[in-house]
Amino acid sequence: MRSIYAGDMDFTVLNELLRETDEDMELEGCLGQRFIGAGMGKRKLRIHGVPGNALGAYLNGADIEVFGNAQDAVGDTMNAGRILIHGSIGDTAGYAMRGGRIYVRDNAGYRTGIHMKAYQEHVPVIVIGGRAGSFLGEYQAGGVLIVLGLHEDGRPIVSNYPCTGMHGGKLFLRSRCEDVLFPEQVTARAASPEDREELAGYLEEYCALFGLDMRAVMDAPFTVVTPDSANPYRQMYVAN
Amino acid sequence: MRLLEGQFRNPSGCAISAVISRNGERMSGKRIVESMKPMHERSNGLGGGFAAYGIYPEYKELFALHLFFDGREARRECETYLRGALELVKAEVIPTRTIPAITDEPLIWRYFVTPLRSVLANMQIDENEYIARAVMHINTNIPGAYVFSSGKNMGVFKAVGFPEDVGEFYRLEEYAAYAWTAHGRYPTNTPGWWGGAHPFALLDRTVVHNGEISSYDANRRCIEMYGYKCTLQTDTEVITYIADYLMRKQGLTLEETASVIAAPFWSTIERRPEREREQLRFLRTVFPSLLITGPFSIILGFTGGLMALNDRLKLRSMVTAEKGDRVFIASEEAAIRAMEPDAENLYAPAGGEPVIVRVREGCY
Numbered sequence: 001m002r003s004i005y006a007g008d009m010d011f012t013v014l015n016e017l018l019r020e021t022d023e024d025m026e027l028e029g030c031l032g033q034r035f036i037g038a039g040m041g042k043r044k045l046r047i048h049g050v051p052g053n054a055l056g057a058y059l060n061g062a063d064i065e066v067f068g069n070a071q072d073a074v075g076d077t078m079n080a081g082r083i084l085i086h087g088s089i090g091d092t093a094g095y096a097m098r099g100g101r102i103y104v105r106d107n108a109g110y111r112t113g114i115h116m117k118a119y120q121e122h123v124p125v126i127v128i129g130g131r132a133g134s135f136l137g138e139y140q141a142g143g144v145l146i147v148l149g150l151h152e153d154g155r156p157i158v159s160n161y162p163c164t165g166m167h168g169g170k171l172f173l174r175s176r177c178e179d180v181l182f183p184e185q186v187t188a189r190a191a192s193p194e195d196r197e198e199l200a201g202y203l204e205e206y207c208a209l210f211g212l213d214m215r216a217v218m219d220a221p222f223t224v225v226t227p228d229s230a231n232p233y234r235q236m237y238v239a240n
Numbered sequence: 241m242r243l244l245e246g247q248f249r250n251p252s253g254c255a256i257s258a259v260i261s262r263n264g265e266r267m268s269g270k271r272i273v274e275s276m277k278p279m280h281e282r283s284n285g286l287g288g289g290f291a292a293y294g295i296y297p298e299y300k301e302l303f304a305l306h307l308f309f310d311g312r313e314a315r316r317e318c319e320t321y322l323r324g325a326l327e328l329v330k331a332e333v334i335p336t337r338t339i340p341a342i343t344d345e346p347l348i349w350r351y352f353v354t355p356l357r358s359v360l361a362n363m364q365i366d367e368n369e370y371i372a373r374a375v376m377h378i379n380t381n382i383p384g385a386y387v388f389s390s391g392k393n394m395g396v397f398k399a400v401g402f403p404e405d406v407g408e409f410y411r412l413e414e415y416a417a418y419a420w421t422a423h424g425r426y427p428t429n430t431p432g433w434w435g436g437a438h439p440f441a442l443l444d445r446t447v448v449h450n451g452e453i454s455s456y457d458a459n460r461r462c463i464e465m466y467g468y469k470c471t472l473q474t475d476t477e478v479i480t481y482i483a484d485y486l487m488r489k490q491g492l493t494l495e496e497t498a499s500v501i502a503a504p505f506w507s508t509i510e511r512r513p514e515r516e517r518e519q520l521r522f523l524r525t526v527f528p529s530l531l532i533t534g535p536f537s538i539i540l541g542f543t544g545g546l547m548a549l550n551d552r553l554k555l556r557s558m559v560t561a562e563k564g565d566r567v568f569i570a571s572e573e574a575a576i577r578a579m580e581p582d583a584e585n586l587y588a589p590a591g592g593e594p595v596i597v598r599v600r601e602g603c604y
Contacts, residue, residue, distance in 0.1 A: 008277060008278070011281065031278045031574045031577060031578060032278030032279065032572055032573075032574025032575070032577075032578075033278075034281060049577070050572075050573050050574045050577055052278070052572070052574060053572070069573055069586065071557070071572050071573055071574065072557050072572075088586070088588075090557055090559075090573075090588065091554065091557055091588075107588075109554075109557075109588050110554045110591070133554070133588070133590065134553075134554065134590070134591065135553075159590060160508060181511070
């Protein structure tokens, strides 16, 4: 695998270097360069240091692995591929994501999975190992969001206003969610055996990648959130 | 063909950054300038600036006024006013370095001053109030003169340019401060001019701000009733005056101030424990016009500390970290890593959650 030392390299120069070749690449010493892997097709990219905002935006099949934290807007409007983060991520990860997977070992910031969508076999999945900030899954229209709450800092698994404006897709929280306030237009219930089976399908790869004991992760209460009906916000608009 | 500002999409949003030593150890400006480089794209060259605390220990009992003058006439008029209103201990040009990246600079001076005790006794006000009034007077009534820094043992350095160039221009590596804040500007609604660069300062309080204030005019109308004048043509100025009003005049704590300007939603307040709920209700009810809405992340600097704060919806990014006695705050983790590659305890504060860092008592 060819390697580039990013250091203080300008983001446009770095991204051009990445686009010049179809080879798998390893980036060392990354320091805030934006748009890394934007629109990238099937290949591998390994990143050391801190990649800048919009890592893997419009990603189209590449497999990105970050050995540390990532900043805001990871996988913005991502189409296909996988982003694996051995750390935490900033705000608005997976914004309008429509395919592929984002796996985060630790925590996520605000607005994770905002406006995720799905179409037929294109079902995006985001798995957060720790906790998520406010507005988790805001305007979610499709796809699957999973938050495991394996963090140990005592903060809640999710902050305020999760699922605001949700009208499609599914959200799993590894908690009974007794203190979580959901909006009226969604249903939060304990996971059924069928839900748990579906969940296990998503978590298998995640647990294998991060070396987690799948049985221990599954051995906990899960809450499933789905929108109430096909058109939960009808009453909020003028009918005409 | 080279496109001009406004003719191309510039994927930006201001950048902020800060470092403080809890032991009060003084650091040169080199590192804080470095921190702005990975965030270069967040600015567009129309404003950059820094605030430094602890830089004038030899004059620490005096107010250090930093001023821009459009020309000699403005300087003469302003100096006449200063000599009449204050005891003027020292006047000098702020040293700068001529570099191609910074052009069209105004005259940049600093004055170490103190109010006359007899005048204070006569007017029955304290020295801070006297200086604040003098700043408002100059900025409002002397054409072409702008006080952009007015605290003791601290100073603001700002210009039109990218922040890393502004740091070089002002020779910040020659200053030593126990706390630094920095700003790279991408002006959205207001002109990019020298007085409009951040930080905005009144007395020892400074604000660097990423975002824009939707409530600006409501805030401005409210604060101008209390003797402040918004003269610098940009929204951040009002945050500085709100902080001064709430803390210096109303005696609120930093935490209470944060609960006024980034007040939680009523629905959030209702879910808090009783005592906290009552306090939050009180603050929202008494100071409704000082709630700042719209996206912001700010770092408020003051003598002996810093406070970082996001708007209640957290529409802008902010990260904090530690290493030894140093605490770092920035829009992006990359900026922190540029200052301290081995920074630890990275944390993204929630919207409306103030992060307050103080230097140990007696160490500043």
